Amino acid sequence: MRVKSAMSWGLGFVWAVAALSASADVTVAVASNFRYPAEEIAAQFEEDTGTSVKLVFGSSGKHAAGIINGAPFDVFLSADTSRPDRLDYEGLVERRAPYAIGRIALYAPDQVDGDSARALLESGEFRKLAVADARLAPYGKAAMQALSAKQLDIPASKIVIGENIGQTFGFVFSGNAELGIVALSQIMALPEADQHGFMVIDPSLHDPIQQDAVLLTQAVSPREAAGFFDYLLSDATLPVLEKFGYTQARP
Amino acid sequence: MSIWEPVWLTLRLATVTTLCLLVIATPTAWWLASSRSRWRPLVEAVTALPLVLPPTVLGFYLLVLLSPTSFVGSAWLSITGGTLTFSFTGLVIASIVYSLPFAVQPLHTAFRGVGQGLREAAATLGAGPLDRFRSIVLPLSRQGFLAAAVLSFAHTLGEFGVVLMVGGNIPGETRVIAVEIYTAVETLDYRTAHILSAGLLLVSLTVLTIVYRVVPGQSKGR
Numbered sequence: 001m002r003v004k005s006a007m008s009w010g011l012g013f014v015w016a017v018a019a020l021s022a023s024a025d026v027t028v029a030v031a032s033n034f035r036y037p038a039e040e041i042a043a044q045f046e047e048d049t050g051t052s053v054k055l056v057f058g059s060s061g062k063h064a065a066g067i068i069n070g071a072p073f074d075v076f077l078s079a080d081t082s083r084p085d086r087l088d089y090e091g092l093v094e095r096r097a098p099y100a101i102g103r104i105a106l107y108a109p110d111q112v113d114g115d116s117a118r119a120l121l122e123s124g125e126f127r128k129l130a131v132a133d134a135r136l137a138p139y140g141k142a143a144m145q146a147l148s149a150k151q152l153d154i155p156a157s158k159i160v161i162g163e164n165i166g167q168t169f170g171f172v173f174s175g176n177a178e179l180g181i182v183a184l185s186q187i188m189a190l191p192e193a194d195q196h197g198f199m200v201i202d203p204s205l206h207d208p209i210q211q212d213a214v215l216l217t218q219a220v221s222p223r224e225a226a227g228f229f230d231y232l233l234s235d236a237t238l239p240v241l242e243k244f245g246y247t248q249a250r251p
Numbered sequence: 252m253s254i255w256e257p258v259w260l261t262l263r264l265a266t267v268t269t270l271c272l273l274v275i276a277t278p279t280a281w282w283l284a285s286s287r288s289r290w291r292p293l294v295e296a297v298t299a300l301p302l303v304l305p306p307t308v309l310g311f312y313l314l315v316l317l318s319p320t321s322f323v324g325s326a327w328l329s330i331t332g333g334t335l336t337f338s339f340t341g342l343v344i345a346s347i348v349y350s351l352p353f354a355v356q357p358l359h360t361a362f363r364g365v366g367q368g369l370r371e372a373a374a375t376l377g378a379g380p381l382d383r384f385r386s387i388v389l390p391l392s393r394q395g396f397l398a399a400a401v402l403s404f405a406h407t408l409g410e411f412g413v414v415l416m417v418g419g420n421i422p423g424e425t426r427v428i429a430v431e432i433y434t435a436v437e438t439l440d441y442r443t444a445h446i447l448s449a450g451l452l453l454v455s456l457t458v459l460t461i462v463y464r465v466v467p468g469q470s471k472g473r
Contacts, residue, residue, distance in 0.1 A: 061437055127319075127334055133420065135438050160337045160419030163433075171419065175320035176336040 025051045025224045027072060029063040031079035032166045033102065033139065034211065036189040037237075037244045038077060044240070045231050051224045059164050061136065067092060067216060074225035076214040077232075079165075080138040084212040094222075095215040098249030099232050100241055102209035104142050105187055107172055107198040108179035114199030120179060121152065130160050130171040130180030139165045142206035143181035149205040184245030200245075210249060254446060256423055257431040264339070264427060265407040268346040272354040272403045273396070275347065280358035281384075298355045301348055306412025313345050313417045337419035342427075345413045353402040357466075361395020362388065394466040405458045409451060 030038045035057050042053040056063075056073070064083040067073055068090055077099065078084050087093050108117035120126055131147075132140030140161075147154065160176075162168030165183050172180035187198050213232055219225040231237070241248050283295055301309060317335035318324045327335045335341040365388050373383045389396075411429035418425035420434075428447050435444035 128337055128419070130419070133434065135434065156422060157424070160421060163415060163420070167416075170314075171336075174314055174318050176314060176318045176334065177419075 025053070025221050026074050026228045027054045027056065027220070028075045028077060028228065029056050029058070029067065029071070029073040030077045031060045031063070031211070032057050032164060033079050033183045033185055034077055034100065037100075037185065037240050037246065040240045040243075041232060041237050044236065045228055048231070048236075049227060051227060053228060059136075067218075070218070072218075072220055073216060074219040074221060075229055075232075076216060078212050078214065079209075081210050081212045082138075084214050087214055087216075092217050093214050094217045094219065095226075095229060096212055097229075097233055098210050099213040099237075100211045100246040101203075101249050102139065102142075102211055103184040103203060103245055103247070104139055104146065104181055104201045104206070104209070105184040105198045105245075106179065106201060107169075107182050107187055109172060109175075109194065109197050110178060111197035113196060117179060117197050118199050124154070124158075126178045127158065128160050128171075128177035129154060129158055130162055130168045130177040130182075132165045132168040132181075133161045133163060137162075137164050137168075138209050139181075139183050140168070142209050143201075145206035146181070146201050188243065188245045211246075254443065257426050257428045257447070258450070260339075260423060260426065261408055261428040264342055264346060264410075265404045267343050268350060268407045269354075269400050269404045271343065271347055272350060273400060276351065276354035276358055276399060280355050280362055281388075283355070283359050284362035295359075299352050301350070302352045306349065306410075307416065309345070309348055310413040310416025313341075313348070313413065317341055317344070317417065336417045337421060337425060339424055341417055342414060342425055345417055346407045346410055349410055349413050350403040350406045353406045354399040357395045357398035357402065358392065361392035361398075364395075365391045398462055398466045401458055401462045405455050408454065 028038070028042070035055075038055055042055055046052055060079045060083045063071075063073070063076055064078070064086055067076060067087060076084070076087070079102070081098075084093065084096055088096065106114070106117050106121060108120055111117045111120060121129070131143040134140040134144045160171055162171055165186070168180055169182045169186045171177045172182065181201070184198075184200055187195060213229060215225055215229045238248055279294075279298060283291060283298075314336060315321065316323055317327075319328050319334050319336075324335050327333075333340075335344065369387050369391075370383050373387055378386070409429055410427065411433065414425065414427055414430055415433070418427070418430065420426050420430055428451055432444050432447045432451075435441070435447070
């Protein structure tokens with residue numbers, strides 16, 4: 001009797017999971033830095049087409065590792081071009097295109113404006129500057145390039161390294177580091193009242209942070225996935241990209 | 252990037268943490284073993300919390316609690332001029348919390364095993380409380396102390412989640428072995444990952460084998 005009821009509960013659970021997963025037509029793996037624009041783009045796409053989109057956030061590296069091991073994603077929005085390169089090498093790429101160019105910003109939440117944030121960085125009168133790990137995150141690499149282009153030689157003891165751009169932003173936002181080099185999109189996602197003390201870093205000081213999208217060969221629903229992929233690259237997403245401090249990449 | 256830097260740092264962290272834990276856990280475990288207070292179950296639960304809470308929870312609270320904008324963090328900043336997060340001291344505090352059950356539980360078990368009878372006999376012979384503790388309890392709980400020290404040390408060696416959240420990955424200051432392994436794997440540097448992982452594995456295995464030889468029946472964290 002107990003076994004029977006456990007079985008029916010189990011079946012019910014499996015059915016519920018299946019029903020829930022069937023309700024999403026396109027599953028998109030999204031790099032953490034693109035979370036907020038992706039949410040708005042997905043909502044627009046759902047409204048326009050009636051196709052529902054399920055977003056999964058995480059680091060590009062972990063998404064790529066998951067996809068190589070058969071994770072059930074249709075589309076992958078990477079934070080860089082090297083992970084899509086790797087997927088290309090593995091033969092998992094159906095189509096691929098740049099969908100956004102990221103920008104970095106110097107951010108010091110305690111400062112009134114960008115100039116004082118910049119003065120703080122140049123004076124060296126701070127305890128900690130947070131940057132993302134250049135070995136793991138393209139935004140971190142760009143940050144280090146910009147620092148050396150400006151010939152700012154900050155001692156290693158003053159730099160704290162976030163594992164990714166999300167953690168780096170957290171170090172600054174929680175007040176543990178007075179300033180940091182973060183993604184502009186992270187500042188743009190803050191409430192208006194908190195958007196001060198930042199300065200967009202001149203893109204000529206670092207390699208462009210090109211973010212590539214991949215339509216995966218293993219897509220479960222290829223037709224809807226292709227629809228979302230095209231939508232992402234269309235002009236319909238321009239206002240959202242601009243709002244969050246990205247520029248659209250023209251292939 | 253020398254492979255020895257994170258190794259020395261981790262050994263230093265584990266040593267300092269173990270010493271601090273013995274000082275903190277001994278009176279705590281003694282109180283747990285001898286008190287009849289109604290708060291005892293709650294205190295015991297609190298000391299066991301790090302066993303069940305994910306390191307991310309500990310890391311998140313420590314990030315908030317130790318931040319220069321908080322009371323603790325700002326007090327520390329005004330006294331020492333440095334922050335608690337992203338510092339060796341901060342990691343020691345984090346590790347004390349993280350490894351607390353591994354020090355308290357073996358001592359608690361050992362103190363309970365000493366029993367009331369011997370202590371009462373000593374009291375009737377005129378031994379004061381400190382004398383009773385030194386000449387009866389300590390020698391009889393030697394194995395408990397060894398287990399507490401070794402388990403705390405080994406547990407701190409492998410600490411990862413908490414450090415990742417409050418450490419800031421500073422070479423020579425907070426970049427411990429586990430974080431270095433993580434970065435090595437993420438950047439496909441499997442050689443470094445293999446060397447450090449195998450080293451950690453061998454050290455942990457050796458240490459635990461010694462504990463189980465010297466202290467029979469001492470299972471992890473109980």
